[in-house]
Amino acid sequence: MTDWWRSIRATVRLLGRVPVMARAVVLLSSAVAIAATIAPAWDVPDGYLYLAVLTALVAATVPDSGGGFCFAAAITVAWAVGADTYAVGPAVVVTALALLVGHVAGALAAAMPATADADPSLLLRWWRPTAVVAGGTVATAALVAALDARSRGGSIVLVVAALVVAATGVWWWSSTSGEA
Amino acid sequence: MTRATRWLPTHAHLRAVAMAAVGVLIAILAGRPDIAVLAAPFIGVAAWGAHRRPRRAPSAELVLAEATVFEGQVTTTTVTVGADGASTGDIVAISLAAGPAVTWRPRSAARASASAGGPATSSIATRAVRWGRHSISVPAVACTSTLGAFRTDGIAAGAVVLTTLPLSAEFDAGDAVPRPAGLVGLHRANRQGGGSEPAEVRPFRVGDRLRRINWRVSSRTGELHVTSTWSDRDTHVLLLLDTEADVGRSEGVDGRASSLDIAVRAAAAIAEHFLRAGDRVGLIDLGRRVRSVPPGSGRRHLRRLLDALVAAEAGPNHRPEPVQLRPTEAGALVVFLSPLVGPAGPTQIAQLAHHGHTVVVVDTLPDEPTQPVPPWTALATRVRALERAAEIDHLGEMGVPVVRWQGRGTLDQVLRDVSRLAMAPRGRR
Numbered sequence: 001m002t003d004w005w006r007s008i009r010a011t012v013r014l015l016g017r018v019p020v021m022a023r024a025v026v027l028l029s030s031a032v033a034i035a036a037t038i039a040p041a042w043d044v045p046d047g048y049l050y051l052a053v054l055t056a057l058v059a060a061t062v063p064d065s066g067g068g069f070c071f072a073a074a075i076t077v078a079w080a081v082g083a084d085t086y087a088v089g090p091a092v093v094v095t096a097l098a099l100l101v102g103h104v105a106g107a108l109a110a111a112m113p114a115t116a117d118a119d120p121s122l123l124l125r126w127w128r129p130t131a132v133v134a135g136g137t138v139a140t141a142a143l144v145a146a147l148d149a150r151s152r153g154g155s156i157v158l159v160v161a162a163l164v165v166a167a168t169g170v171w172w173w174s175s176t177s178g179e180a
Numbered sequence: 181m182t183r184a185t186r187w188l189p190t191h192a193h194l195r196a197v198a199m200a201a202v203g204v205l206i207a208i209l210a211g212r213p214d215i216a217v218l219a220a221p222f223i224g225v226a227a228w229g230a231h232r233r234p235r236r237a238p239s240a241e242l243v244l245a246e247a248t249v250f251e252g253q254v255t256t257t258t259v260t261v262g263a264d265g266a267s268t269g270d271i272v273a274i275s276l277a278a279g280p281a282v283t284w285r286p287r288s289a290a291r292a293s294a295s296a297g298g299p300a301t302s303s304i305a306t307r308a309v310r311w312g313r314h315s316i317s318v319p320a321v322a323c324t325s326t327l328g329a330f331r332t333d334g335i336a337a338g339a340v341v342l343t344t345l346p347l348s349a350e351f352d353a354g355d356a357v358p359r360p361a362g363l364v365g366l367h368r369a370n371r372q373g374g375g376s377e378p379a380e381v382r383p384f385r386v387g388d389r390l391r392r393i394n395w396r397v398s399s400r401t402g403e404l405h406v407t408s409t410w411s412d413r414d415t416h417v418l419l420l421l422d423t424e425a426d427v428g429r430s431e432g433v434d435g436r437a438s439s440l441d442i443a444v445r446a447a448a449a450i451a452e453h454f455l456r457a458g459d460r461v462g463l464i465d466l467g468r469r470v471r472s473v474p475p476g477s478g479r480r481h482l483r484r485l486l487d488a489l490v491a492a493e494a495g496p497n498h499r500p501e502p503v504q505l506r507p508t509e510a511g512a513l514v515v516f517l518s519p520l521v522g523p524a525g526p527t528q529i530a531q532l533a534h535h536g537h538t539v540v541v542v543d544t545l546p547d548e549p550t551q552p553v554p555p556w557t558a559l560a561t562r563v564r565a566l567e568r569a570a571e572i573d574h575l576g577e578m579g580v581p582v583v584r585w586q587g588r589g590t591l592d593q594v595l596r597d598v599s600r601l602a603m604a605p606r607g608r609r
Binding site: 014016018019063065068069072076079087092096097099100106110111113115118119121122125129130133134136137140141144148171 | 190191192194195196198199202203206210211212213214215216217218219220221222223224225227228231270271273275286287288290291292293294320322324326327328329331
């Protein structure tokens with residue numbers, strides 16, 4: 001126990017600035033995702049939110065683990081079971097963008113040891129693909145909202161078609177972009 | 181069994197793929213366009229990451245800027261990844277490992293840097309704070325592809341050895357040695373001959389060199405006079421290490437030193453001093469931690485001595501019976517480095533002094549008490565300290581000086597004293 005505690009203290013003393021900031025972004029985006037999930041006036045079951053908070057802490061502490069998936073799944077299930085309207089509004093877009101930022105920050109934090117020394121510019125290493133995917137997400141939301149309004153009762157065929165278009169667009173962009 | 185280096189999907193990529201699949205599934209089955217929007221970023225990230233998957237995993241190479249340094253000296257450890265032309269992805273993270281005697285800057289010995297896909301180099305300042313051979317390895321080299329989708333697994337960079345020489349202790353001494361006897365060297369002998377230090381001006385004798393004639397005195401006295409000199413001689417210095425017990429804590433050049441640390445540093449410093457003066461220096465370790473080195477001279481011999489010293493093992497290992505000394509060269513200066521806590525040291529010193537050698541003892545016992553101890557242990561330690569003081573007094577009575585190691589000038593006074601003693605009429609001591 002003493003050795004374990006000593007090891008934890010030594011690691012905390014050596015924590016690097018960039019890994020800590022990446023973890024902070026994971027926590028912040030998780031908080032935004034939870035807030036955006038709660039914000040609409042519908043009743044989200046508390047259990048999912050508690051699970052989301054817990055898994056967000058795990059995802060921030062150990063980014064290279066299943067914590068991030070559990071968090072995203074908890075948020076998605078909370079939307080699936082709690083929303084009283086299926087319409088695509090600002091809250092779902094904000095939630096999707098927060099999940100995206102949390103995912104990328106978690107991937108960045110997992111790419112290096114928590115004690116690694118790194119240049120702060122490394123935090124913005126993947127800003128361009130993230131911005132492209134974020135733009136694709138907003139475009140998808142707009143497309144889905146437009147298609148959903150034109151079809152009766154929600155045409156899931158059109159929704160999936162919109163997702164395929166968005167994914168193809170992202171694929172094309174990533175293959176032509178100079179950013180590695 | 182070694183694993184092949186390869187690119188493997190990360191938790192992040194699996195998360196993106198799983199969330200995309202689950203989101204689309206829920207969206208289709210439940211007819212929920214809002215869930216499809218939540219899945220959209222994961223579809224994008226998964227597609228981007230999969231499309232940018234590197235094909236061939238890189239290799240890594242570990243290089244030291246200087247493989248041999250002195251204690252406290254800083255060198256650089258460099259890890260080069262992808263020199264073989266394979267992709268290094270977007271981010272390269274490395275982590276170095278070594279024993280407690282090596283410190284790093286950054287202190288964590290871990291560094292992450294951006295990579296453009298080609299060869300990537302990361303350097304970490306490395307400082308060995310204790311003499312010895314320190315193995316430096318790279319337990320972790322990780323290359324991560326775009327958006328953290330794939331990461332290398334099993335990159336091995338081998339290990340390098342940083343040889344750290346114990347020459348940090350500054351040491352200097354006067355040129356007095358008790359019985360300089362060799363043919364070359366810088367010490368003033370007890371007899372006159374070819375040398376550099378003037379001895380006297382005396383009348384010319386047959387055999388004197390013409391260039392020694394002192395013309396000023398000769399013209400004043402009307403008789404040829406020459407300036408005679410003391411001949412320069414070398415001596416044989418035998419360094420005797422007593423490493424039977426390693427007393428105290430070793431914290432490197434910046435902290436406390438154990439008796440083995442002090443002995444090794446002092447032996448290196450004394451050897452360097454006398455070898456620089458052209459003397460022959462040999463090394464014997466009674467504790468068998470350091471291999472013996474026969475007498476020799478020159479810079480190459482210094483390296484042989486240092487190589488033997490850096491290989492000294494630390495730790496309280498049980499040693500077999502101490503080395504029994506064979507008769508050494510008559511007139512040799514024996515410098516005995518010992519913490520004087522075991523029975524072997526004083527016994528060997530007494531034998532050497534009895535055989536007529538000039539012995540100087542350097543006390544290597546550290547100053548500070550090592551750790552707080554229980555009352556009975558403290559009492560026992562005090563009793564042992566009193567016995568030790570009595571043994572040191574006894575050595576003094578035998579004509580064997582005992583000095584504490586203090587770096588520069590430690591041996592000046594005792595060497596002067598034993599030199600005067602050596603010039604005195606001989607008698608059995």
